[in-house]
Amino acid sequence: MGLKLFLQEHISYIIFQVLLVLFVLLLYWLDGFRNFETAVYSIVISTILIISFLAVRYMLRRRYLSKIMQLPVTMEDALQKNAKTMEYMQTEKYMHQLYYVYQNEVQALYAKQKRQYKFMNQWIHQMKTPIAVLELLLQEEAPLDKKSVQEEVERLKRGLDMVLMSARLDSFEDDMQVEQVPLKAIVTTVINEHKRLFITNRVFPEVHIDEEFTIASDSKSLQFALSQFITNAVKYTFEPNKKIVICARQKEGSITLSIKDEGIGIPRSDLSRVTKAFFTGENGRKTGESTGMGLYLANEICDKLGHQLVITSEVGVGTTVYITFSSERNGG
Known part of the structure; x- marks a missing residue:
């Protein structure tokens, strides 16, 4: 699979080399050069050179091509260093940096979710208190104490304002005026x-x-x-x-x-x-x-x-x- 990918990547090299040899032979032909053996010799030498070039190039890229042909199971699989050419080494460096950026974003998102989850748990627990007080006030046979009810309602309002602001903070720059x-x-x-x-x-x-x-x-x-x-x-x-x-x-x-x-x-x-x-x-x-x-x-x-x-x-x-x-x- 790695060889197939390599040939697909370098097919343009092969086509260019064939066209270049044919163009040179055409120039010699138009100039009156008619030695058939020399033409064959030129084609053979050119073919050997391009095959040698591609073979060496493939050997340098084989491990890297084998790695990218296998889909990673974990993110750490993408951090293996197999490249031997400057181009692929730079590609690996780019991928490593991308991985660290991704990790930082994931950690930040996880911390945000954890903070929100903890805050909501604490907030719900605290909101139970004014609700319980209101229920007790409503159960009493005596006339409703409006002052006490108002105090508990204000506690609920302050709690709601806090949770709404916490939710708004993530898109604060978009909302603020x-x-x-x-x-x-x-x-x-x-x-x-x-x-x-x-x-x-x-x-x-x-x-x-x-x-x-x-x-x-x-x-x-x-x-x-x-x-x-x-x-x-x-x-x-x-x-x-x-x-x-x-x-x-x-x-x-x-x-x-x-x-x-x-x-x-x-x-x-x-x-x-x-x-x-x-x-x-x-x-x-x-x-x-x-x-x-x-x-x-x-x-x-x-x-x-x-x-x-x-x-x-x-x-x-x-x-x-x-x-x-x-x-x-x-x-x-």
Whole structure:
């Protein structure tokens, strides 16, 4: 089979050589040369040369041709090195690199699927809690406690927003719409959406943002990211009557938004890992409600939008989140 493939590949060599010999003989014939024995001798010598050339060429390519004639069973079968010519060696090098690219893509896809599977399992487990609470409230004979129902519904809504954003992240670049948006209006919208959470935890927001500050960002995605930072700030402020201060400062063409709480703070050992997927840390174990995906998704959003995210914290003092919107298009 390898020889057949070789001959099919080199049939053009043979045809060219035959035509070349016939052309040379024709020139001699037209020039008056009529020696038949010399013509036969030329044909024989040319045939020997082309056969010798093809034979040597086939010997150099035999192992490589035999390999490609057998369909591989595993990907590793394609990584065997049998080529002896520069052309086929380069082909093998190309195939090896293609294999490594393929492996990296498969591993990335596997990691993504594993992350999604783990997240969905945790999310479904956590969504059972508000559903169970709602069922208990409905079973009670006393009048329905609308406040409790609203709290559980908001927990469900936050959970749904998170899973939808997680699904959207894979096609984020296609969905996002970067435009000039007023920073204070976005922050105010997020605070109003979580007004009941502030009241329940008796934590009070303070907003110090210039009305004229505008930033280049995707409004919907940024609101989700800010929601994660603000809800975390509220959830991990266990003492009542504390404040969350949200400020914005402009410097050298960029605007930095800071969200500072007076909560329990993040241990130094956890600080560098809080934006990793599924990392709940010491504080997450205290509440038992953390999926470890909120800050991960918020960090991914900031990265894709080109916003710089920095988190600082001190245990017992509080945590501050800084988001820097670096763009020449920022207004204010």
